[in-house]
Amino acid sequence: KAGVTQTPRYLIKTRGQQVTLSCSPISGHRSVSWYQQTPGQGLQFLFEYFSETQRNKGNFPGRFSGRQFSNSRSEMNVSTLELGDSALYLCASSLYPTSLISGANVLTFGAGSRLTVL
Amino acid sequence: EDKVVQSPLSLVVHEGDTVTLNCSYEVTNFRSLLWYKQEKKAPTFLFMLTSSGIEKKSGRLSSILDKKELFSILNITATQTGDSAVYLCAACPQGGSEKLVFGKGMKLTVNP
Numbered sequence: 001k002a003g004v005t006q007t008p009r010y011l012i013k014t015r016g017q018q019v020t021l022s023c024s025p026i027s028g029h030r031s032v033s034w035y036q037q038t039p040g041q042g043l044q045f046l047f048e049y050f051s052e053t054q055r056n057k058g059n060f061p062g063r064f065s066g067r068q069f070s071n072s073r074s075e076m077n078v079s080t081l082e083l084g085d086s087a088l089y090l091c092a093s094s095l096y097p098t099s100l101i102s103g104a105n106v107l108t109f110g111a112g113s114r115l116t117v118l
Numbered sequence: 119e120d121k122v123v124q125s126p127l128s129l130v131v132h133e134g135d136t137v138t139l140n141c142s143y144e145v146t147n148f149r150s151l152l153w154y155k156q157e158k159k160a161p162t163f164l165f166m167l168t169s170s171g172i173e174k175k176s177g178r179l180s181s182i183l184d185k186k187e188l189f190s191i192l193n194i195t196a197t198q199t200g201d202s203a204v205y206l207c208a209a210c211p212q213g214g215s216e217k218l219v220f221g222k223g224m225k226l227t228v229n230p
Contacts, residue, residue, distance in 0.1 A: 003160075004160070033217070033218075035220070040222075041222070042206075042220050042221060042222035042223050043206065043208075043220035043223075044220070045217040045218065045219075045220075048217060056217050058217060088159065090159075090160070090161070106152070106163045106166060107152075107163070107218070108163070109154075109160045109161045109162070110160055111158070111159040111160045112159045112160065114159075
């Protein structure tokens with residue numbers, strides 16, 4: 001069973017550019033969550049999608065957006081990149097939303113997309 | 119605001135040592151606490167704790183939750199170099215705020 005796949009794994013952008021990251025969840029998983037990981041702040045929640053609907057959003061500016069497609073694949077976009085956006089962006093999938101998290105419904109993470117903004 | 123605090127933030131030990139990782143939380147409508155291990159990039163699931171006082175165990179790793187004092191510990195006995203990783207603790211609220219709240223992580227280094 002394939003795990004959570006994130007692309008690209010590494011990318012370098014310059015300030016002001018935009019970036020789109022992709023996440024393919026485990027087959028059958030319908031919930032996708034995105035997290036930003038930095039050394040100073042740890043993992044911070046960005047958003048969660050379930051059945052193409054955004055269920056929750058973290059405290060990030062409107063430059064951060066996302067969406068989910070009918071096949072449960074998800075993308076997140078960051079516009080007008082800033083140096084502080086340099087981070088590891090992790091995607092996690094689960095069968096059901098995290099509000100239904102249980103022993104049978106834990107988050108499985110992908111390897112992440114490492115974004116460097118110069 | 120919901121928060122999770124892990125301590126210590128980093129620890130260096132020798133193989134064979136026993137380590138205890140601490141995680142305290144302040145979460146509205148707490149439901150469960152999760153531990154993850156992050157070696158390279160992808161955090162991998164270790165334990166989910168929902169009830170106080172019930173130890174979860176997997177090999178040399180064990181964890182317990184205290185819902186009265188709002189903390190959890192993760193114990194690793196007879197540490198090995200393969201235990202070197204960042205250990206993440208996350209609290210899961212129920213109800214309206216559905217997002218997991220993570221601590222900053224604890225970096226464990228096990229030297230041979």
